[in-house]
Amino acid sequence: MLSLVPMSFAMTTQNLFDKPDMFTQIIMIPVVVTLLLAVCLFQFKKLSSRSGNNAKQLPGPSGLPLVGYLPFLGRNLHETLMELAKKYGPIYKLSLGQRQCVIISSPHLVKEVVRDQDVTFANRNPNIAALAFSFGGKDIAFSPYGPEWRMLRRIFVQEMQSKANLDAFYGLRKNEVKKSVRDVYAKKGNPIDVGEMAFSTVINMITSMFWGGTILGDRATASSRNGDFRVAVSELLAIWGRPNISDFIPCLARFDLQGVDKDMKRASKWIEVIFDSVIDQRMKEEKESCQDTKKKDSKDFLDFLLEFKDEETGISLSRAQIKAFLAVILSPFNSFFF
Structure with missing residues (x-):
C-alpha cells in the first residue's frame, strides 16, 4: 500500500511530461499575462515621465x-x-x-x-470635427504657424477686412436690409419668423461680400433654401461641440467610435456643394471674359482669393484652402442664430 503511492505519483508526473504541450500552456499563460502587464506598466510610466x-x-x-x-x-x-x-x-x-x-x-x-x-x-491642436470641417486644417483658424498661415492672414487682414473694402460693400449691405424691410411690409397681417428673416438678411449680406450674390439665386425660393442651409449649419455646429473620445485617445481615431468624423463630413457636404458651384461658376465667367479688357468695377472676396491662387508666388491657394477659408468665416457668424 505504501509502495503504491509513490508509484502513482511517479506515473502522474511521467504522464505530465509525456504531454509537454499541455504542460507548457498551463505554465505559460500566467507568465505571458504577467509580461504583458509589466510592458503596459513600463510604457505608462515612460509616457508619464516624458509628459512630466x-x-x-x-x-x-x-x-x-x-x-x-x-x-x-x-x-x-x-x-x-x-x-x-x-x-x-x-x-x-x-x-x-x-x-x-x-x-x-x-x-x-x-x-x-x-x-x-x-x-x-501659435499652433493649435484641432479636434476630429474641426479637421473634417476645415478640409484637413487648411483654414486660417487651424493651419499651423508658418508661411502658409502668414499668407492666409495677410489675405484676410489686408484684402478682405481692410477698411476700404468693407466700406465698398456698404451699398450691398444697405440694399439687403431694404429688401428685408420690404418683405416685412409685404407680409402685413401674416405671421413672420423673425429668426428666419434675420438669418436670410445677414447671410445674403455676407455672401454678397464673398462672391457678389446670394446662395439663393431667386428670392422667391429664399425661405426653403435658407431653411435647408440653416438646418445644415445647425447640425454642423452641434456635431462640432459634441465630446469625442478620439480627441483624447488618438489611437481610437481610426475607428470613429462615436461617428463624429462621418457625421461632420455628411453635414458639411451640402455647404461644400455650394462653395464648389460658386467657385466653378466664377472661374467659368473669368475664363469667358478673359478676352475682355474691361475690368470689374469692384471685387468681392472670392475675386481676391482666386487672383491670389493664380499668382506665381510659389505658394498659392488651393481649392480646398479657399473652401475652408469661406467655411470658417461663415460658421462663427451662423452660431449666433441658434
Missing part, C-alpha cells in the same frame, strides 16, 4: 491610467478648472486621456502666452 518632463513637473491631479482626469471633469468645466486652480495654483497640468494639457488662470500668464510668446503657442 515636458510640463516641467507642474502640479496637478494625477487622474486614472489611460483616461486621465476625464471622468472627474463634470458638466460645468469652468467650475472644475477654477477649483483645481485654487488647489494647484495659477498654472497646473491636467491629463485628459493621452493629452497633456497646461491650464493657466492668471492675467499675467495669459498675456505671456497670447502676446509675449504668441509665436511659440
Whole structure:
C-alpha cells in the first residue's frame, strides 16, 4: 500500500511530461499575462515621465491610467478648472486621456502666452470635427504657424477686412436690409419668423461680400433654401461641440467610435456643394471674359482669393484652402442664430 503511492505519483508526473504541450500552456499563460502587464506598466510610466518632463513637473491631479482626469471633469468645466486652480495654483497640468494639457488662470500668464510668446503657442491642436470641417486644417483658424498661415492672414487682414473694402460693400449691405424691410411690409397681417428673416438678411449680406450674390439665386425660393442651409449649419455646429473620445485617445481615431468624423463630413457636404458651384461658376465667367479688357468695377472676396491662387508666388491657394477659408468665416457668424 505504501509502495503504491509513490508509484502513482511517479506515473502522474511521467504522464505530465509525456504531454509537454499541455504542460507548457498551463505554465505559460500566467507568465505571458504577467509580461504583458509589466510592458503596459513600463510604457505608462515612460509616457508619464516624458509628459512630466515636458510640463516641467507642474502640479496637478494625477487622474486614472489611460483616461486621465476625464471622468472627474463634470458638466460645468469652468467650475472644475477654477477649483483645481485654487488647489494647484495659477498654472497646473491636467491629463485628459493621452493629452497633456497646461491650464493657466492668471492675467499675467495669459498675456505671456497670447502676446509675449504668441509665436511659440501659435499652433493649435484641432479636434476630429474641426479637421473634417476645415478640409484637413487648411483654414486660417487651424493651419499651423508658418508661411502658409502668414499668407492666409495677410489675405484676410489686408484684402478682405481692410477698411476700404468693407466700406465698398456698404451699398450691398444697405440694399439687403431694404429688401428685408420690404418683405416685412409685404407680409402685413401674416405671421413672420423673425429668426428666419434675420438669418436670410445677414447671410445674403455676407455672401454678397464673398462672391457678389446670394446662395439663393431667386428670392422667391429664399425661405426653403435658407431653411435647408440653416438646418445644415445647425447640425454642423452641434456635431462640432459634441465630446469625442478620439480627441483624447488618438489611437481610437481610426475607428470613429462615436461617428463624429462621418457625421461632420455628411453635414458639411451640402455647404461644400455650394462653395464648389460658386467657385466653378466664377472661374467659368473669368475664363469667358478673359478676352475682355474691361475690368470689374469692384471685387468681392472670392475675386481676391482666386487672383491670389493664380499668382506665381510659389505658394498659392488651393481649392480646398479657399473652401475652408469661406467655411470658417461663415460658421462663427451662423452660431449666433441658434
